Amino acid sequence: MPPKTTRIRLQPANNSRLPFWGQIGFGLLWIVYTVALIVTDSGLNDLHFLHYVFLAFSLVYVGYVLVHNAPIFGTQSYLEFTPAYIVHKAGLFRPKQAFPAEAIKGLDLAPQQLRVQLQDGGTHALSLREVRGVKRKRFLRDQVRSFAAQHNIPLRDAQPAI
Structure with missing residues (x-):
């Protein structure tokens, strides 16, 4: 990983009907x-x-x-901030979503969601419920703010700075 990237590990989404230990x-x-x-x-049965x-x-x-649920092959769910992209990877069997800075029209930072508005009119909502811990959430907010400031992207932050 290049030194100018920042990767924030996400916990696996707990959206299955059975918990991990039940599965x-x-x-x-x-x-x-x-x-x-x-x-x-x-051997009495033919089948x-x-x-x-x-x-x-x-x-x-x-x-x-x-x-799918344990980090056996490393971090599989993450949100990464590179100098020119925001990259979201939702899990091992899911593709990466890369959002180039020049294609981003605006960012909306809500308490549980990061909405990326693209120049072509599309909107992608990235769930922040998978970010665990107060320090990690604060670090994520700081990264979003610095990325938006670096690329002059309008940022609407629903939660003021703590």
Whole structure:
């Protein structure tokens, strides 16, 4: 990472119906159940290969939950301020969104959201609920303010400086 960039780590969005430990629990339950079926099955069933298929799918599911929610491969969700861009990455399986400074018409900084208004009329809302901690939120606000001041972008800040 170049020294002039600032990357703010985001927590994974907690928008699933089951919490992380519930998903892991279900995956481990499926694995234990399938292994028990494999051990107790003495080949009497013609479809015993399905146990191995279900075991493989259970392992893939647990791997997916771990990769999606835990920083196994480094920081996967972040908001980055470079000298010429704002880059938003929402997770491992999501593409980056890069907003060049010359294409930004205005920035709206709300308590839970950063809205990027583009020159072509489009608006992108970036959720700031994933930013944890008072210091990190203050640092993010400072970065948005300095980016807007550096590129002469109009900034509407709903929350005054603390």
